[in-house]
Amino acid sequence: LILKELRQITIIGLGLLGASLALAVRRSMGGVRVVGWGHRGQTRVKAREQGLCDEVFEDIGQSVEGADLVIIASPIGTFEEIFEKIGGYLGNGTVVTDVGSTKVLPHKWAQKLPKTAHYIGSHPIAGSEQRGLEFARDDLFEKANCILTYGRKVDAGSLELLRYFWRELGCDVYEMGPARHDRLLANVSHLPHVAAAALVNASADEDLKMAGKGFMDTSRIASGPANIWTDIVTTNPENICKGIDRLVGELNKMKAAILKKDAKRIGSLLEKARAKRSKMIEFKLNKKEILS
């Protein structure tokens, strides 16, 4: 039933996430027409050369015409303008979603969409520190968690469609309000990013030459595109600042224990972290989200 309703998907933005979406839809949902829009001419040329979509448009309005589902996969800072630009071209009942990493502001901006369109936020927790359609993978969303966000009023059919859509791409779907999403993601994603960047900036280039696998993994996400992460940080400021305060608090607990030469306390802080992470890994192994 739902599959039949999904005849055209338009993907706005053909970077790593948008292009991976196009590949994943083509792999999992044969018969669905995939339309793309890219901001840069070079991206549109590459997308056409690779046959990433059935059609790639330069005009964003044209790209959403006839779409049953529009997925915005561009940096969050562009959403408000995109909602304004596409509003007049959306068909009656079109479902609009995005793959942005913060949700409170996108929900606010989405109020500018016509009442006949249904906006629900999506956040597939997938990606990498790489950018651009060159790194797109059709299995990027497999085993990923995807959070759908909506408020008290939500269109039941649109919600059903999005649940179906993300599950079809291999995601485990969770649902919550945008405020809870932004608080949660600040803790598990935005704060780690800010911490990784701070760790790199706290070290001299000369020292980094001797970094081992530990440092490389701990800092990997700091290689993510600065513009995309700037949008994430600026659209989730309070939660990230609270996270920084908590992290600084933990670092200072360790410093206090070191200054007191309190080996027992140092050990208990390290063991607490080890045990917590071990519990997290066990949970994900049981869920088969990761493999041992």
Added chain:
Amino acid sequence: LILKELRQITIIGLGLLGASLALAVRRSMGGVRVVGWGHRGQTRVKAREQGLCDEVFEDIGQSVEGADLVIIASPIGTFEEIFEKIGGYLGNGTVVTDVGSTKVLPHKWAQKLPKTAHYIGSHPIAGSEQRGLEFARDDLFEKANCILTYGRKVDAGSLELLRYFWRELGCDVYEMGPARHDRLLANVSHLPHVAAAALVNASADEDLKMAGKGFMDTSRIASGPANIWTDIVTTNPENICKGIDRLVGELNKMKAAILKKDAKRIGSLLEKARAKRSKMIEFKLNKKEILS
């Protein structure tokens, strides 16, 4: 010439590093007798069952008798006692080294060794968050950097032997004084560990269930054994505290930029980290230390 002089290597401690050393020596240096000592009876039984060494001793004095090279691969907190215990059993000219992650205190403790033995510190920057000989790998030291530490007086022949030894296992060998080593490693290894543990402790268990690959990588090293890391932290306190101060300083720079809603400043901090890490990765790719 040097190979001929190396007839017996004794490895004190058969955890992940010690057992990997035994495997690596057997793979790369046929004909060298590998003797092991393990603190726990269970470890000795497993080592014997797996044929990890030519011989495994319960008595630490016996284990170093006849050794040309003794490598201490137990937690740093045990070094002082081990130096005291093995001193009387070392042959004339025996080279003693260790694989510990801090070096200033081991050098101080090594002064208790007889004058006829030659101590030089080794730090192969390799390992994982796992522990125990079950996880031993004969290629653990391939492409790793190994730092040799010594002061103004060093026995030239012993230094030559250790350079040869670590290169034979696939390491890139660097040399410096113990104080410089401890400052450098605080920055690229001990601070990241403390930061990863603090990041895990700053998050609620419930939130961690939604953590993605970014969080898992950023926090991976926090799964390392708490006892080993407690020894590292307590033997390098000043450098780690300075590192914590620098990291907290960087985190607070970001917080200040967020509070001022200064997107340009946020972007420049993130871009600085991205560019620094990219330079580090490029350096390691050129050196073939990592693969693209």
